[in-house]
Amino acid sequence: MIFYKNGLRFSCAFCGKCCRIKDGYVWLSRGDVDALVAGTGISEEDFRGIYTETVDGAVVLKDFPNGDCIFFDESIGCKVYSARPLQCRTFPFWPENLRDENSWRKAAEFCPGIGSGEKHDFEEIMRNIASMKGMPE
Ligand code: SF4
Ligand code: SF4
DSSP states (O other), X not given: OOTXXXXXXXXXXXXXXXXXXXXXXXXXXXXXXXXXXXXXXXOHHHHHHHHEEEETTEEEEOBOTTSOBTTEETTTEXXXXXXXXXXXXXXXXXXXXXXXXXXXXHHHHXXXXXXXXXXXXXXXXXXXXXXXXXXXX
């Protein structure tokens, strides 16, 4: 039986850990770029030049030298929260975190929001997994 058949609890504690991963990337889809261009209010050309780079042929958000996402601010958190990319909106309901209970437990060791707060039902979790199809892991 799929371990999350009855849903999973998660509410973001806004600790910022997932915005400060030294060796991670935030991959951007076409829709993500459109939303962020609208959210930042600058041209797409400027947005791409200031905030993005290309890794293995894919567009990703730049990081600060310490690994923090370019949109992360210590005092306010994500500066583009309402326009944040799909990868950020669907965390922690990523395929690799939902492979089995052990993967979910490991994700919970990293993310303090996992395991408490809002209950997310099976259908919502499946929608998140489906929306992440095609994104690099
Ligand atoms: S690690 Fe979890 S609790 Fe912390 S900001 Fe990210 S999603 Fe929220
Ligand atoms: S876009 Fe926002 S939510 Fe996503 S990693 Fe950057 S700061 Fe965090």
